[in-house]
Amino acid sequence: MDDICKKFGLNVKKFREHKGISQEKLAEETGLHRTYISAVERGVRSISLNNIQKISIALEIEIHKLFMFGDEDTHEKLD
């Protein structure tokens, strides 16, 4: 699986933990299965755009922030 899925998955995990919710809770809020959330966080699923949006809404984070990997020229930070 591509590196992009790994990096995206780490961001989902980071923002989910920042929000203080479990994978189960994120699954419930997105309508996705917990094992799917787990696979996304581990970077072993190439998630589709519709599901990326569901996660961004549940985590209350703008989608583009799920693609900020800390190795880019940016001033944006996780607050």
Added chain:
Amino acid sequence: MDDICKKFGLNVKKFREHKGISQEKLAEETGLHRTYISAVERGVRSISLNNIQKISIALEIEIHKLFMFGDEDTHEKLD
């Protein structure tokens, strides 16, 4: 199809035209089919993360910029 696919598709089109390449050329550079590129730009396909990355590489644009829709609090601009 979700609004997110429409907004993403418009961004792909914008960056592709900014780079001055055709859908055919983008298809060739990504290894995706031209009809698939067309469907993504029209927002009728929920593209997967692996394919989002292929497009970002071909357009030489960071992935997160494909998710900046001009309706967010951001200082980033298309140069």
